[in-house]
Amino acid sequence: MMRHVIGSINVLIRKNLGYGAVTDWNFSDEERRDCFCNHQFNVKACSIQGIFKTADVLAHDPESLACPASMPIDVQIEEMVRFPIDEEELRRYKESLGTTKPKKPYVFIFGHGLWNDLDVQATLNWLDKVVAETTTFFPRLMLTPNASGKKKPVEWRETQGNEALMNFEESIRVEAARRGVEHLGTWNMSIQSNKFDGVHLDLKGNMVKAMMVLNWLNMLDVSQY
Known part of the structure; x- marks a missing residue:
């Protein structure tokens, strides 16, 4: 996602x-x-x-x-979609950060799909590991998954359906704040959006997500970084 x-x-x-x-x-x-x-x-x-x-x-x-x-x-994007995180993926991520302070600040946007059936603890283990490898004084934002649609396969509705998604979003919002990471929930903005496979948003829905991220970026005071 x-x-x-x-x-x-x-x-x-x-x-x-x-x-x-x-x-x-x-x-x-x-x-x-x-x-x-x-x-x-x-x-x-x-x-x-x-x-x-x-x-x-x-x-x-x-x-x-x-x-x-x-x-x-x-x-740029780095994909680390399992926990424990693959060492090669982690190495590639750290290499992309470099070893010196950049001329312009980085912003880290952490995304999350449905790979762990919305297991909050597994997600926090993943987030803690990524955050530990991330420059802490730069802004960080965590995005949680959008709502599911009517074409969501029946076998996944209990673990990845809308009730599970809402509970997951609320839990991650609290836990991210404890870690100094801001949170952007996308369930509410996407509940009435088109999802061609019951899971993924179309171009319009994803454009709204992107604009929400850009609005967050626009609120940052770059001078303090």
């Missing part, structure tokens, strides 16, 4: 609703037809071609970035 938020942020910074979330610079004519607009997210063959770091855009399609070169940005 977090990759869709990152994809939507890329849509915004590239000002491209049609292909902003994906590596369209290497698309064939068939891929350009099949991966347009909503299909960037709801077609697996398209979503796996998402943009994982701004450096790739700068290398292949720099003119598509709306941000001027005088105000560089760096949006």
Whole structure:
């Protein structure tokens, strides 16, 4: 789910609703037809071609970035979707942070899917490990999963349905605050949104998530970092 938020942020910074979330610079004519607009997210063959770091855009399609070169940005995602966290994933994450203070502050946005059936303790174990490897004086935000839809498979509704999602969101909000991590719940904003498979939001829903994140960023006082 977090990759869709990152994809939507890329849509915004590239000002491209049609292909902003994906590596369209290497698309064939068939891929350009099949991966347009909503299909960037709801077609697996398209979503796996998402943009994982701004450096790739700068290398292949720099003119598509709306941000001027005088105000560089760096949006990237690292996937660590199990606990205990794979050592290679953790090593890659730490390498991406570098060893010196950056010229501009980092912001860490932690996302969470349904990989552990919304087990609060398993999530906190994961969060504690990631936070321990993260620069503590930079802003940190935790996103919890959106609401489920009517197409949610029956066998998952007890552990991942809306009641479980609401309880999980409330618990994580409290526990994140205890760890100095801000929280952004997405259940309420998504309960009436379209979910093509009962789980994932479409482009419109993910764009709302991305704009919520950007609004949070806009409230930060960068000078204190």
